[in-house]
Amino acid sequence: MSSTHSKRKLEDYVDELLSLIHCPDATRMRKDQTALPSSSNSPVSFRPRSSLAESTSSPARLQFFVRMLSERTLVVQAHCTDTIKTIHEKIQRITGIPVIEQRLIYRGKQLQWENTLAECDVQNDAGLHLVGRMRSTEHPQAWQLMDDVVSMVFYLYKNFHAKPPNLVPSKTVKSMLLEFLSTTPRTDSNQSSSHLQIFISSSAPAALVMLYMSSHKPNRDVADDAIRQFVSSIKHVLPKSTHYLCAPIVLEFCKLLNGAAGTDDPLYTLCRSSLGTMVECEIGEHKEMIGICDIFRFVGELAAKLSHNLALSMDTSSCLGPSLNEVQDFTAFVVAARKKIEEHVVSCGPIRFPLGENCCLPVPDGEEITHLHGIFNNLLGKMVDCLGKIDEHLEMRASSDNETLFFGWCQYLTILKELNSISKLYAGAEELFWDKMRQRKDALCYLTVKFAKRIDDHKWILKHKEVTNFEVRSLLVMMMLPEAKDDYEALHEMLIDRSQLLAESFEYIAHADPQCLRAGLFMEFKNEEATGPGVLREWFFLVCQAIFNPQNALFVACPKDRRRFFPNPASKVDPLHLEYFSFSGRVIALSLMHKVQIGIIFDRVFFLQLAGETISLGDIQDADPYLYSSCKQILEMDPEAVDQDALGLTFVHEIDELGSRKLVELCPDGKSITVNSKNRELYVDSLIQHRFVRSISEQVAHFAKGFADIISCQKLQRCFFRSLYPEDLDLMLHGSESAISVEDWKAHTEYSGYRETDPQISWFWKIVGRMSKEQKKVLLFFWTSIKYLPVEGFGGYVFQLILPCQSCEIDFVSLLRSM
Template sequence: MTRRLTSSLSHRSSSSDNPKRKLDENGVENLLLPKMKRHEVSAESSSGSESTRLQIFVRMMSGGKTTVIHADKNDTVEQLHHRIELKTKIPAKEQRVIYKGKQLQLEHSLSYYSIEQDSSLHLLGRMQSTEHPVAWRTVDDIMYAVSRMLRGDWFVSVNNINDILVTFFDTMPKKATCEYLEIFLNSSVPAALVMLFASPLETNKSCAKSSIKLFFDSCIDLPDHQQRCFLPVVLEFFRLLRKVCPRNKLYVSCRNTLGSVLESVYSSGESRSCLLSIGDEIFPCVRELAKLMVKQLVDDDDDSGPPSSCDVQKVSSFWLPLRYSIQNQAETFTLIAFPLQNNVQGKLYHIFEKLLNAMGKGMSRLESILARRGAVSAKCSHYLAILKIVSSMSELYQGGKERVARLLSSRKASFGALVLKFAKRGDDDDHQWIFEYKEATTFESRRHLAMLLFPDVEEEEEDYEEMHEMLIDRSNLLAESFEYITEASSEELHGRLFMEFKNEEATGPGVLREWFYLLCQEIFNPQNTLFTRSADDFRRFSPNPASEVDPLHLDYFEFTGRVIALALMHKVQVGVLFDRVFFLQLTGKKIGLEDIKNTDRIMYNSCKQILEMDPECFDSDAGLGLTFVSETEVLGKRETKELLKDGKSIAVNSKNREQYVNLLIKHRFATSVSEQVNQFSQGFSDILADTACFFERLYVEDFDCMLGGGDNLISIDDWKAHTEYNGFKKTDRIIGWFWKILKKMTEGERRSVLFFWTSTRFIPVEGFRGLSSKLYIYRLHEAKDHLPTSHTCFYRLCLPKYPKIGLMEKRLRLIAQDHVSSSFGQW
């Protein structure tokens, strides 16, 4: 154990201090003092008579230097300690005053010890034991250097203090960071450095600025787990600098450092408890930064951009800890409404209103830009981050969420454009708040956010080592595809798929699109008993409760989940739609009566009738005679299931009929196919881990468009507008013939031609502009009676220069046949 002086100031102070030195107008020299009444530390006591005035010589035990103190016999020893502090800059808690070999106790007066005029007292530092002697020594060295500079010692330079700070950080052990910083704080080093910065001498100010910034920089460079220990010290610097120089760049630097440390503390859940008591102290930071952000948002000058990423991040770094403090400080948190309370939550409401109004103006301006240019300016890249902060603030106030929802709904176009332009893969946590305002989003923005959950597949890359290769026989498409997909690991399927049909030369994305389409036609073929087709829409399917006739049916549902996820990941429209109840099961939502309307219209009408019957009639002898059982027919066999225990003996009446209907729907559309849905979800999650999150981000209509494509008739004009030519001109006679023939075809024939051309039978909901590329018609320099060919990967249709329109029509109608349209594709 080492015994030592806690402050070397006690043995290094100089009697050269000018006893006539005055406090500056800000009382800067009082920064090191504890809170106390000013009259208690006055350099000249006016309370005593001339006969009780004393002049005392206080001698430092180390160095032999002496300073003169004026006091009164009736003053307490505690008051004497504070007078000594004013003259020597030695904190009172670090002092021991000795007279005639005895230590003077704080509560006694000077007269109690018979201290007379011109008495000599000795000043000692308090002796303490410590397990961190290096920390104490470096802290003492800093305090000594500051003391010398405050007394005008020109031999002390900025390098002296900076070198000591570097040593402090270099010797600070990782496991004792908090203990070292506690020594730093308890020794009043922050106050001493700020006092030095407030000095009228430019040399002192420059030295202090350099040292304080060095401390901040060293703090930021440390790992997060060490950085969190700096919060009390940085907060102390912040308090002091805000009093002394709130408009100085050093204060701004301190505020930024505090924000960074707070962000580190907030991100560590186990360290957050220390934030509960500092809400009042960090609120001014949110107010200052938000004020700057509002000014930038409402500025109409196109040359001055909106808040930068750095500006928004600064607000967020203070806002999240402040919100945590507000919501967790009280035992029960309650939303407040206007008129507001005069606390932090109440004051924050004005910031919320100003930011909300500023964002309204900014988004209004953005919609004007969209109307003129059709694109979002890069200057608006941080609007989403600001809206996230505003949304988070709204959670503290009654009606706050509704106000944000009204703003976003009124600016749906700009909100959707911001999501499409600036929501990126990799920052998914920042996107979830958007779905609190799902009604204000557009289909394009919801689709974009849902697709960000998938791994990125770059079709342009030719990294064959990362590909999952498949060689499939068309005649055994389902079985061989099942084998290739189920035996692959999730990691293998996250890369690109390389697809090739046996005995065919064609490869590439076009063949992959064709494989997805043909495979889904097989999977969802009702003859395979996996899925049943909707009576109202031949493209819409749901799991078949009777699928268990196939012993491998659950494996095939898992396989189907993988295939559908892969099709979505590769942005392939396979022409298959999911029934509403199937979609709701994948989101984990409860299925209600209205949800089954288009799935089973007979059951829907029956349940509707049960719920709407007159209660008296329902309970009379003429009632329906129902009990809590479900009767279904599976593969021609009648099956009965009880919906409740002893359900056969429980009659359905007007009071429990709603329960009966709910149980009936649950059994028919959830329980009976729960295993199939679970296996499908498992397969889907092999490709996309958060399956429920994906489906929650979409409406069923969105999923229809993503997987099945648009259901509108193909527009020839839209087709022409997105087609370019090579070897032909759009004014050539043969090109005119081509479009004329297409107009004469049926919808099915047109889709077959499109499939032959692109391996896509269903175009995106946006039309041809939603495809990944324009379409091309190339001239084929071969015999003029040959069939067309295609390069489906590049959306190229190759046509000979037919001599007559009749011959051209025969050739096009031949490829428009379903069994032919997939036979001529080339890489």
């Protein structure tokens, strides 16, 4: 909308509204008051509707009063030759009451439409009564309220310093607008819509914007405050299900403010943001409230701002960049635009260019579709350049200790996320987007580590693990887990006997409300005084050692790597084995949540099933080396030898169940199906699926359910594992395999009662430096209750070194020297 056109439209509103309330010389007033004049020393004279009117100079012109059912009185001016129908039409323009629903009574008689005022003998300053049912919307109070608002606005516009007459002092424009919102019907969307439509039909938006553009600051403040409260109160006053019905009102404010005040005006920005929230949340279900053209008007406007500010943010000497409000608004309107287009992309597939190549064109105009594609290409190019600047920054940082973060960078991830969503609409665009991200992998990882927030959705990055590193993947999946709280009263308390560690831990964890566990744990051992994080870390280590102890029959260790485990197919020897798998899933999730390395690794076959992936021959190499070797030989054998029944195999599998051998058919009538060169791949796959999928499916499902109890969602649980490589989870659960660095240990130690320069501290670190690898692990566990450090080393924790009191100091030093 051009500024000239918008100004003319606003002036038209002013003329129309002034004529509706019978303000004389409306044109002159508009010229004097509109478009922010530099000064206005004398307010224009104005006669309120309810005040007594002066006699007209012409004997052919009448002024009379119409008393309405609401006890409000209208002042009407007309020629004596005007028909009664003309008066009805004037009343309709003022009140919105349809002519057909009006009846005018004068001197006890109903006035007929075809008669003139002279024929009905209506005298100057006469009083008429309007009777009959009010507007069919059944919202007469709303019409009167908005009529009062418009009257108040125009009175303020004309009379800068006078108090409005015949209005209750406590009723301000702001309070009346809030009352209008509060009286909106809640349960019937049709009733709500007709009620809210009165706001636009009464021309209230134009009147308020006119007041906002007044040269008189108090008037501007009144309008600004009133519009802000009205728009902001929608989400608080109305039910969420009806917010979308207010979109046309807010859109009207946006259009008027755009033309009158410009897109940088703070009030316009507020209205645009509110409208964006409405269309983002509701457009899929209520797509007729705001048209595609209106949505794209804002998409284009915001895209242009982002493009300009991205260009500025590439200048490292500039502190400018995309603002949070601009990015949020852009995202909101693009979401709405995408939903409009996606309805057709589902049936027609990604859009190809030129549009004539599509088998069926989407309903939205090709101009909008082309426009959004152009926005995608422009902003993607800008973002690639911005990521290139970050790569340059990373190279310079590698040779310097300085860390500088620039203002615009914090919005880059959100912009990239939305560009990724847009790319799914167009053929080839998604491949182009991720190809660019692979080229700028380091910059993307840096942005993610620095600016990713727990409240945001990062699955769009995790679906493309090839553009991430371990630091990014572990950071983002940890954001799926709850944050342990510091509030002691919110923690789930446990008091456990070491001699009954597994059984009592099971009672505390398996039977607890998951919501309580998500707050965090507080742990004490019976008859021991120690408390705090160290005790909790020790409990995690000990209980996990018990859970994965092969003697408890829950998990089986891999023959080649005893740190690796997968569920035991024979775990049903314990009647509670499935409950214990749920308990195990909760414990593992809690250990990750509390960032405790437990020294346990999941075998690949277990990890892949938790991620919902299929198991193939290469995945069982560690879990069952003998079966892997046998299956590999079957697949590599000469086909003729296999067809001659050299193997003597059928589709059965022999298993050891509770000490006895048992044959299980891998398919119906498997005993009679001989393995040959054509079905040997099916045989190997069936063998693997039975051995590592079907035989432990219940155990895996219960473990996953326990894990999901902590992460709060079954779908999120699967996403957690799919977002990682098996090696990532190894590092997160087991911890670092690197030798303990004494220098790193010293750098992350705090001292209580001592200084780093004290001789006792110097002796301590000298002795630790002479220790063997195993001795350091023993000391680490004694001091911190952990045996395995996180991948980042001691930087993952901050330890406090508390030495004994002075009287015990010599013995302690002697002990250290003897180690």
